[in-house]
Amino acid sequence: MVMCAGGRPGAAAKVWGRGTMVDGRRRMGRGARIVLAMSLILGAVALAGLPLYVFPATDEPRAVDAVLVVGPARAEGIDVALGMIDDGLADTLVISIADDEGQRRYVPEATVLCTEPQDFTVVCAQPEPFTTQGEARWLRDLAHEHGWESAAVVAVRPHLSRVRAAMASCWDGDIAYLDSGEATPFRAVLYAYAYQTAGFVKAAFTRGC
Numbered sequence: 212m213v214m215c216a217g218g219r220p221g222a223a224a225k226v227w228g229r230g231t232m233v234d235g236r237r238r239m240g241r242g243a244r245i246v247l248a249m250s251l252i253l254g255a256v257a258l259a260g261l262p263l264y265v266f267p268a269t270d271e272p273r274a275v276d277a278v279l280v281v282g283p284a285r286a287e288g289i290d291v292a293l294g295m296i297d298d299g300l301a302d303t304l305v306i307s308i309a310d311d312e313g314q315r316r317y318v319p320e321a322t323v324l325c326t327e328p329q330d331f332t333v334v335c336a337q338p339e340p341f342t343t344q345g346e347a348r349w350l351r352d353l354a355h356e357h358g359w360e361s362a363a364v365v366a367v368r369p370h371l372s373r374v375r376a377a378m379a380s381c382w383d384g385d386i387a388y389l390d391s392g393e394a395t396p397f398r399a400v401l402y403a404y405a406y407q408t409a410g411f412v413k414a415a416f417t418r419g420c
Contacts (some may be wrong), residue, residue, distance in 0.1 A: 238253055267371040270387040273329050275338075276359035277303035277334075280391075281322065281346050281374060282365045284308055284321035288365045288391035295363060296331055303332040310337045326409065341374055347381040348420055361385035367393045373410050381420035 272294070278301045281289045295301045306321050315322045323334035332355065338345035350362060361384055366374045368390050375388050 222343070232235070241408045265369070267368060267390075268388070269368075269371065270363075270374070272298070272300055272363065272389060273387050274300045275361040275363045275385070275387060276357070277301055277305050277353070278365065278376055279305040279350055280307065280321070280364040281316075281343070281344070281364060281370070282307040282341070284318050285333055285367075285391070285393060286318075286320045287393040289320045289324065290365070290389055291365045292363075297384075301363065303334065303357075304329075305334045305350070307341075307349070308335050310340065343377045344381075344417070344420070347377040348375075350378065351382040351420065354382055357383065361387075363387040363389055365389045365391050367391050368395055369399065369407060371406050373414070376414060380414075 272291075275295075278292045278295050280292050289306075292301075292304055296304060303349065304324065306325055308318060308321050308325055309315060315318050321335075324333055336349065338349040350364070352363065364374055364386055366379060366388070371388055371390065375386075378386055378388075
């Protein structure tokens with residue numbers, strides 16, 4: 212028989228129980244601090260991303276030499292670009308679109324503009340590489356080829372900040388950045404935080420255009 216202080220059975224069990232409770236509280240305290248720290252970090256990231264992905268700087272449509280719809284060139288972005296052409300603000304439409312027919316079926320409006328005759332100039336191609344940076348280089352090359360001094364670039368709202376950074380790194384022309392007006396559900400914003408931030412990090416390690 213095991214005897215403890217005063218020879219009373221069960222005293223050891225009481226002491227052991229108090230120690231377990233203390234250790235449990237300490238573990239709970241550490242866990243709460245970790246959760247709090249992670250919440251603060253996520254909150255800071257969310258706040259930092261608001262002006263980049265949720266409320267990016269945008270411009271009003273103005274007269275330019277060409278208007279570029281970056282990929283994927285969905286109907287909303289195409290409508291913005293066509294509106295500029297209808298208003299006489301541009302006479303050349305540039306569409307970043309995949310060569311693959313399977314991918315083109317997801318952007319039928321852009322595909323029609325690229326394959327059927329129009330009463331204004333349409334330039335369609337898949338930039339190389341088919342990325343934001345590739346689109347920026349393509350616009351620069353087109354501007355040099357055609358003597359453009361200005362352009363409008365249409366993109367979905369969460370993508371606008373990275374588009375602006377990429378274009379500015381490649382071409383010093385006058386560029387207006389326009390929101391395509393596409394709906395951006397909450398999951399799309401979360402995706403933008405991850406995907407676009409990764410793009411910014413990649414661009415930080417890319418020198419020049």
